[in-house]
Amino acid sequence: MRSKRFGDADRTVDAREIDGEPFGDIMGALEALSDDETLLLINSFEPEPLYDVLEERGYDYETANPEPDEWHVEIERA
Template sequence: MRTDQQDSIQELDVRDVDGEPFGHIMDALDDIGESEALRLVNSFEPVPLYGVLTENGYEYDADQVADEEWHVTIRPE
């Protein structure tokens, strides 16, 4: 996984999204550039998302930062 510090990071907190956040996540990913990243903030580790990210040319790093808070930083490969 890449850890370039020069990347601009956009943040998307989906903990309060009513319903399925998948569409919000994919829309946010459509809006980031090649040298940007998206930090997804979620209340659980979004394991089902990882396969979709890989299939669509993204890499990711996941960190649990609190009991019910995960940060997943997603970048284009």
């Protein structure tokens, strides 16, 4: 069970503001998280390919689609 409300992340990466491929920025932000921190990823599409990578690397995630063309993925260590 999450101790924080969805959207109450400790850090945020807005992939829409990254010039080029955001994967490295996302992974770097995740590696910098402490065990009790969460990362909010904001993207213009649902980043489905990222989900398998997150699971393989030991992260849990929750996804929301608050606006058309705006996806929020809150990520934390499993």
